[in-house]
Amino acid sequence: MIPSASCAPLQSYHADSAVNPITPLGEPTSGDDGVAQHLLEGNQKGAFPLMGISKNAEDGYNWRKYGQKHVKGSEFPRSYYKCTYPDCLVKKKVERSHDGQITEIVYKGAHNHHTSRPSLLVSPFLQNEVPDSVDGGSSSVKAEDGAVWRSIQLGCKDIKVDADWRVDGLERTSSTSVVTKTSDPLSNPQEKTKGVLESAGTPELSSTLASHDCDDEDGATQGSICPGGDADDEESEPKRRSLSLSLSLSVPARTIWSYYKCTSAGCPVRKHVERAANNLKSVITTYEGKHIHEVPATKNSSQVNSTAGNLPAATSNIPLPKIANVPKPEPHVQDHTIHFERKPALGNEYMKPCLLGKFGSDAKLRPSSIYQMQFPPLQNSMPYASFGMNINHNETHPACYMAPVLPDFPIPVPMSIHGSSNMVLGGSDNHGNSIGPIRSFLGGQQLRGTDLRFVKPELEQENNLYDNRLHISDHENASSSSPMFCRVVGSLPN
DNA sequence: AGCCTTTGACCAGCG
DNA sequence: TCGCTGGTCAAAGGC
Ligand SMILES: [Zn+2]
Numbered sequence: 001m002i003p004s005a006s007c008a009p010l011q012s013y014h015a016d017s018a019v020n021p022i023t024p025l026g027e028p029t030s031g032d033d034g035v036a037q038h039l040l041e042g043n044q045k046g047a048f049p050l051m052g053i054s055k056n057a058e059d060g061y062n063w064r065k066y067g068q069k070h071v072k073g074s075e076f077p078r079s080y081y082k083c084t085y086p087d088c089l090v091k092k093k094v095e096r097s098h099d100g101q102i103t104e105i106v107y108k109g110a111h112n113h114h115t116s117r118p119s120l121l122v123s124p125f126l127q128n129e130v131p132d133s134v135d136g137g138s139s140s141v142k143a144e145d146g147a148v149w150r151s152i153q154l155g156c157k158d159i160k161v162d163a164d165w166r167v168d169g170l171e172r173t174s175s176t177s178v179v180t181k182t183s184d185p186l187s188n189p190q191e192k193t194k195g196v197l198e199s200a201g202t203p204e205l206s207s208t209l210a211s212h213d214c215d216d217e218d219g220a221t222q223g224s225i226c227p228g229g230d231a232d233d234e235e236s237e238p239k240r241r242s243l244s245l246s247l248s249l250s251v252p253a254r255t256i257w258s259y260y261k262c263t264s265a266g267c268p269v270r271k272h273v274e275r276a277a278n279n280l281k282s283v284i285t286t287y288e289g290k291h292i293h294e295v296p297a298t299k300n301s302s303q304v305n306s307t308a309g310n311l312p313a314a315t316s317n318i319p320l321p322k323i324a325n326v327p328k329p330e331p332h333v334q335d336h337t338i339h340f341e342r343k344p345a346l347g348n349e350y351m352k353p354c355l356l357g358k359f360g361s362d363a364k365l366r367p368s369s370i371y372q373m374q375f376p377p378l379q380n381s382m383p384y385a386s387f388g389m390n391i392n393h394n395e396t397h398p399a400c401y402m403a404p405v406l407p408d409f410p411i412p413v414p415m416s417i418h419g420s421s422n423m424v425l426g427g428s429d430n431h432g433n434s435i436g437p438i439r440s441f442l443g444g445q446q447l448r449g450t451d452l453r454f455v456k457p458e459l460e461q462e463n464n465l466y467d468n469r470l471h472i473s474d475h476e477n478a479s480s481s482s483p484m485f486c487r488v489v490g491s492l493p494n
Numbered sequence: 495a496g497c498c499t500t501t502g503a504c505c506a507g508c509g
Numbered sequence: 510t511c512g513c514t515g516g517t518c519a520a521a522g523g524c
Contacts, residue, residue, distance in 0.1 A: 065499055067517060080516070084497085093516090 060115025061085070063092065071095075076103055085113045 063081035070077045076095045083090040090109040096102050 064497080066519090068500075069515070069517095071515065072513085078515085091516095 061090070061111060074104075078104075083109075083111060085111065088112050 062084040064084045065079055065081050067080040068077050069080075074095055076097050078093050078095045081092045081094065088111050090107065090111050092108065093104075093106040094102060095104040
């Protein structure tokens with residue numbers, strides 16, 4: 001039925017594509033990890049797309065493939081899977097390209113059970129897994145009945161960072177799963193599921209982001225820069241930053257995270273750059289700390305002088321993939337001569353529970369709603385969020401092959417890690433059931449559930465989308481003695 | 495033995 | 510009715 005040629009990729013990665021064809025969120029189920037592991041370990045050759053087929057990725061459900069067809073109009077064969085759980089009628093269709101990238105997923109039905117592995121916890125966004133293919137291609141996760149047919153942009157690769165800004169952490173992409181509308185009437189939390197569905201989305205990290213606390217002339221525009229990030233703005237009081245997040249349904253499914261550290265000796269400043277994977281020119285740069293040294297004059301000071309954001313050279317020097325529909329260049333994105341370097345590997349030092357501020361951007365976001373993201377005051381001595389890094393990333397991110405570095409703040413819930421860096425966040429399943437500890441699986445490094453702390457958005461407190469343990473301390477109480485903390489929203493120039 | 499994938503055949507819907 | 514298409518079945522084989 002299916003030409004053998006079309007099946008070749010699937011056969012090559014059958015352990016992954018068949019058992020867990022699209023399960024980017026977890027750990028291996030049954031001990032057939034050889035293929036994926038091999039892929040992960042062997043992709044120095046640039047086989048980056050294969051990372052998406054990590055055997056380690058799993059959504060916690062068991063699927064049995066019951067058919068494969070080459071459908072008309074589709075370049076790649078479509079595989080049909082059923083949930084193997086007794087009486088569970090959930091099916092999904094997966095289309096994979098020849099190199100193993102998932103190009104489309106269609107879910108049908110709702111599970112009437114939890115994941116096969118109780119320990120595997122999935123955030124509402126991740127409950128129905130997102131294809132974990134990469135390569136910047138576009139895939140889609142769809143609900144069978146047409147309730148949600150949302151194209152998502154899959155991960156981007158090859159983000160290079162200019163020498164002035166060395167990636168402090170591993171580049172990661174986050175994925176947002178589109179929870180499909182259920183058609184299973186037995187699924188009592190239909191409403192809840194649907195609610196998740198409606199709100200499932202990652203904030204579009206582009207022009208919809210605006211900084212509330214920025215009153216400068218550009219504060220409300222795309223790429224607005226929060227004051228107080230560094231020495232450029234000494235008078236501002238960046239004890240806490242709030243960002244409103246306007247959400248869009250055309251959300252990027254992934255976010256690329258990069259971490260940098262100022263290379264000046266003893267300078268604690270770090271920055272954290274978020275990019276929407278499908279719009280790499282849209283960046284959110286979060287600064288932590290104050291430079292202890294003179295900040296060199298910027299090459300382009302048209303905007304920074306008033307906003308005090310040390311806009312990273314990385315955001316402007318990164319050779320960006322061509323992406324359609326990118327926002328026009330923003331002049332405030334500029335180069336700085338401040339040097340940043342990757343953080344050293346800190347190992348378990350960073351694997352501590354953190355109780356940082358609120359990241360309320362994710363749990364249940366409705367399109368176009370405004371969210372307040374309250375950023376915690378970062379303290380140099382604070383424990384680091386256990387946002388594990390996959391050391392193996394260095395195999396696929398040539399520009400980011402630094403030692404693993406962990407961010408200094410919690411990661412918003414919908415941001416999972418793509419490729420081999422899969423992170424499963426706590427939350428509820430698509431039946432509205434609260435699920436337990438967060439699990440983060442990052443290229444073989446699993447973090448304990450307690451290593452992550454999230455806070456569900458204020459608006460969604462009662463929706464039980466997050467496990468209680470996701471609560472974090474009220475950072476307002478701890479914001480008094482914080483160094484500068486700034487979040488910069490930017491857009492990369494063409 | 496059990497579960498899985500593979501794959502040709504079969505079925506249903508549709509024009 | 511027929512052909513096309515997408516979806517499913519089920520036998521065969523593998524692990
Ligand atoms: Zn199921």
